[in-house]
Amino acid sequence: MFVAPTPPKVAITPLPPTKDPAFVTPLPSTNIANAALLASQPGDVFVPARWPYAVAHLCEQFNPLVTLFPAVQHYGSCGCWDRGRADSCRNALTHVYCSVSGCPYEGKCGNGLEESPKVFLGLNVRTRQLGVVAAEDIGRRPEKPAYPVCAAINAEGMGGFMRFLNHSCKPAAEFKEVSNRRRKTVVVATTRKIKRGDEVTVDYGGDLWFVCRCMQDGCRHRSIQDEQDP
Numbered sequence: 001m002f003v004a005p006t007p008p009k010v011a012i013t014p015l016p017p018t019k020d021p022a023f024v025t026p027l028p029s030t031n032i033a034n035a036a037l038l039a040s041q042p043g044d045v046f047v048p049a050r051w052p053y054a055v056a057h058l059c060e061q062f063n064p065l066v067t068l069f070p071a072v073q074h075y076g077s078c079g080c081w082d083r084g085r086a087d088s089c090r091n092a093l094t095h096v097y098c099s100v101s102g103c104p105y106e107g108k109c110g111n112g113l114e115e116s117p118k119v120f121l122g123l124n125v126r127t128r129q130l131g132v133v134a135a136e137d138i139g140r141r142p143e144k145p146a147y148p149v150c151a152a153i154n155a156e157g158m159g160g161f162m163r164f165l166n167h168s169c170k171p172a173a174e175f176k177e178v179s180n181r182r183r184k185t186v187v188v189a190t191t192r193k194i195k196r197g198d199e200v201t202v203d204y205g206g207d208l209w210f211v212c213r214c215m216q217d218g219c220r221h222r223s224i225q226d227e228q229d230p
């Protein structure tokens with residue numbers, strides 16, 4: 001199923017987020033030990049958090065630059081027989097998200113663009129950092145083909161739940177590009193089962209602007225833990 005699919009539609013690569021002063025007291029970048037403590041780790045506990053006052057909460061697609069993408073055709077009704085299952089949706093199988101036209105559930109199905117009620121914005125009790133957390137057990141979304149784009153999000157002052165997804169080298173979800181005619185957006189799709197209370201994480205990719213300290217097996221920065229952030 002989709003998780004928190006409401007970013008601006010000209011998006012695929014997350015930019016460095018700005019820490020919200022209402023929740024976080026940034027530690028000096030020169031203190032490597034403190035930087036490591038700020039990294040999310042398996043088993044961290046989260047409590048519900050208020051939406052940061054400095055970040056506009058986007059609940060619909062937002063394209064301030066009016067960026068145009070090549071048209072992607074959809075082929076009539078998606079044929080959904082269960083509004084909660086994207087793997088039975090004809091549109092989902094062709095990487096097209098559902099809209100009011102062509103969906104028996106008016107786009108309010110497992111393949112629609114709505115923030116998932118299965119996640120919430122949480123505050124890490126140990127690190128005092130914000131993250132997206134599973135409010136209930138979430139299953140893995142079936143694999144679908146993906147195509148790269150070159151647009152990017154500037155999530156400093158606005159965004160949905162996706163803005164607060166933290167990086168992990170062993171993520172629970174991944175970015176997926178979906179389209180509907182000339183509208184294009186990025187959603188987050190689960191890649192494995194996520195238990196209630198676990199953080200929903202994604203892999204930011206190989207070109208990180210910080211030293212990853214996720215403590216996961218196979219962390220791409222395991223050999224440079226004693227180095228400063230760039």
